[in-house]
Amino acid sequence: MAKFILQETFNDAVKENIVEFSMSPDEAREETVKQFEAQGVNLGNIIKDLTFNGETGQPILKEALDRLKGHISTESPLETPVLINNLEILESECNKSVPHRVLAGKLAAHEVLISILEKEISKPDLNTDLLHKALVAAIALTNHQPDIFDAEDLAIAIKILETQKDPILIRDVLQWLAKCCIMHEMNRQSIVGADVIDKLKPLIRLKNAEILRDVCTVFRCLVLDDDIRVEFGHAHEHGKLLANAVLIDLTKLLSEYEDKNVICDILLTIASLIVRHEFCVMVEDAGGLTFALDLLKKYPESLKVCGESLKFLRALAGHDGVKHHIVQQGAAPLIHNVLNIHKKNETLAKVALICVSTLTLRVKENSLAFFETAIPETIVETMKIHANSKIVQRNAAWAIRNMVSRCRDQCESFLSCGAEDLLNAAMTAHPTIQQDLKSALRDLGCKVDLKEEWTGTAKIKIAN
Template sequence: MATRRITQETFDAAVRENMEEFEMEPGEALREAVEQFESQGVNLSFIVKAVPTVPSDEKQEEPTHEVLQALESLRIGKDTDDFQDVMADINLFTENCSSGFAQRYLAAQKDAYPIILSYCKKSLAKPEAALVALSALAALTDGQPDLLDTEGQQFLLDALKKFQTDSSVTHEAVRAVRHCCLKHEQNRQDLIKGGVLPLLTGAIKLHSGCAELVKEASAALRVMTFDDDVRVTFGHAHEHARIIVLEQNGLKILIETANAHLNDTSVLSDICATLSCLAVRNEFCQDISDLGGLKLMLTLLADSYETPELVKQVLSAIKAVAGNDDVKDAVVSAGGVQLIVMAMNRHTSNASVCEQGCACLSVLALRKPNNCKAIMENGGTLAAIQSMKAHVDSANVQKQACMLLRNLVSRMKNYSQPILELGAEALIAQALQTHQDCGDVGKAALRDLGCKVELQELWTGKHGSLTN
C-alpha cells in the first residue's frame, strides 16, 4: 500500500517538466507523472491529477487548478457587500470541491475554510444566499471534519434555526452537519450540546413529505450514534442514541415518517439503517416493536424483497431489534424466518444480503430452541450453506454463517447430523483456512457440530514465555 506523500506543487512541477523538458502533450505528461510517483510508492489520493490551466478572466497569470482559480476569485471578492455578485463564483467552487476529495483537500490547504465561512456568515440575511453558502461549506467539509471550528458550529446551528421552514436550505445545513460529524467525536458532542438533535428530528417532522431531506436528516441522526473517531478512546455513541430516543422521541418520528414513504425504497433504507443504530437497549428494541416498527420491517421484507439495498437494511434492523428476546419470538411468530430465508434465496449472489441474513438468523437462534427449529424447518440452514458456497472470499459472510450454524446446534445437538450432511464441515474448514477472522467462531462451530478441531492452548498459566 502506498504510504509516501508529496505536495501538489511537487506533482505539478513533475507534469510541467514532462511538458517542457520532454515535450510531451499535456495528457501524456500527466499520465507519465502519475505512473512515476505510483511506481515509487507515493499515495496520490490527495493529489489533483489534472494539468493546471491559465484562468480566462486574466485576474491570475500563473497556471493553476480550477478549484484554486475559483477560490482566488472568492478571496478577491470577500469584502463585497452584494452577495449576488459572488454567487456564481461560490457555485463554481462548490462544483469543483464536489468533483473529488483531492480538490477539496487542496482548497483546504490554501485556507478555503475561513473564506467560505465568511461568506456563510454574510448569507444568513437571505435564504437563496444561505443555500449557496451552505452548499459550499458542505462540499468543502466532506471528508474534512477537522476544518469546522466553534464559529462554524454556531453558524450551522443558526442556519438550522433561522431557515427551519425552508426545506432546501435545511437540507444543505443538515448535510454539512453530517459531513462535520462523521469520524469526528468532538464535533458531535459540541453540536449536540448546542441543540442540534431537536433541529434534526424537527426537520424530519416538519418536512416529512420531502424525501431527500428525510434521508439526509435520518443519516445525520445515524452519524450521531457512531463510534468511528479513532483519536477518541471513549465516545458518547450510546448516550447520543439515548437522547435521540428518550428526549427527542426519535423512534416514533422515524417510524411514522417511514409509513409515509412506503413507495420510496431509498427513504425506507435510510430509516431502517437509523433504527438499527438506535436499538442499543433492550427497552428500545421493544419500543420499536410496540410502535409498529417490527411490523413495518416484516411488511417491507415481504413486499420489497426484490430490492437488495432495502432488504439488507431491513435485515440489519431486524437483527438489531431481535437483541430483545421477546422481539425474537415475535419475529418468528410473525413468519419472519420464512421471509428472511426467501430474501436470502432471492439474493444469493449479493454478499451484503447473505451476510445480514445469516446474522439475522443467528440472533434469532441464540438461546432459543424453538426458533432453531423454525430455522431448520424453513430452510435457513441450507440458505446459510449456499451463502458460504457463493461467497467464499467474503470473510463477513463466512463468519456470520459459522455463527448461525453454531447457534443452531449449541443447545440442539440433534441438528448436527442434518447440517453436516449439507457439507458444513468442509465449508467451515475452508473458511478457517481462508479467513483469519473466522478463527474463533469457525472452530466453535466445528466443536459444537461434533467435528474434530484443534484448539490451541495459548497459555497454561505456568511461569515462562508465552511462546515456544
C-alpha cells in the same frame, strides 16, 4: 535522496510554460511534470491536476479565492452572478479530491466562506441562490476535512435552521452537518451540546421525503464512533438522546411513505439508534416489528429492502422478549425465503446469516422454527457459493453453532448436506476464523482438534 518542491514552485513552472511558451494548460502541465521528473524531483506531494487559466497561467482555484477575498475586503463587492460563478469554481475544485480541498483551506477558503455566509444571513432580504451556493461550497470543502468546522460554522448552521424555511437551504445545512460529523468526535459532541437535536426533530414531520432522508443521515452520523484520535467517544450517549427524542416518531413514519429508499433510510436509522434493550420494546410497540416483517413479505426480490429489514430485525433482537416475538410472528420462513432468493449475493448472504445467528442464539424454540423451514440446506449452499468470503463462512458457522447448540438432535440436518466438509475447508482457506469454525464443528459433534492456548508456567500440583 529524493528532491521535493513546493506546490507554488510547480504552479509557477506551469504558468511559465503557458505565458512564455504559449502552451495550452494541459500541455503546460504535462511538460512541467516531465521537466521535474527528469530532474529527479519527487512529485508525490504535488497536486498535478489543478485547473489553470489559459490566459494568466494561474490556478483557477487561487484566482476564484482572490476574487472572493476582494469581494469581502473592498467596498466594491462583486455582482451576484460573478460571486456565484466564483463559488461554483471553488465547489468544483474542492469536489475533485482531498488534496484540492487541503489546498483550498491553505488559501483561506474557509475564512472566505464564513465571511460570505455571515454577511448573507444577517441581511433581512437574503439572496437564497447565493446562500445556497456558499453552503454547497462549504459542504465540498468540509468533505473528509471536518477539522475546519468550528463554532462559527455551527452558529451559522443553527441560525439557518432557526430562521429559514426554504427546503433547499435546510437540506444544505443538514448535509453540511453530516459531513462535519464523519471521523470527528468533537464536532459530534459540539452539535449535540448545542441542542441541535431539538431543531432537527421538527424537520422529520415536514412530510418532505428528501429532508427526512437528510435528517436521518445526520442522526446516523451523530452515533458514529470512527474518530481514532479519541479514546472514548459519546456514541452511546448520543444514541440514547436521539432514541428518546425521535425513535417512536421515526417508527410511526414508516407507514406514511411508499418510497422504498425513504423506508430503507428510516429502518437503517432506527437500527442505529437502538442502543439499549428497552428501545427494542419501544420500536416493537410502535409497530416496527410488524412493518419489517410485512416488507419481507411484500418485497422479497428487493435486495435493498430485504437487507435493511434484516439489519432492523437483528437490532430488535437485542431484547430477549422481542427476539421471541420476531420468530413467533413468522420471521423464520420469511428470512429463509430471502436467503434462498439472494444466496448468490454476498452482501445479502452476510446479513441474512448473521440475522439467523442472532435470532437463534440461546433460544431453542427459535432454532426449531428455523429447522422447520429446512434452512440448513440453504445455509450450506450459501457457504458453497461464497467459499472465498471469510465473513460469509464465519456468519454461517455462527448460525450453525447457534441452531444446533440447544438442538443436538438436529445436527444430522447439517451433516447430511455436507456442512462438515465445508467447515473444514473453510479452516484451511480462512485461518483467522478457525475458532468460529471449530465451535460449529464441535457442536455438530464432529471431530475437531482443539488447541490449548495456555497451560500456565508454574510447576504447581493441585491437591484437590
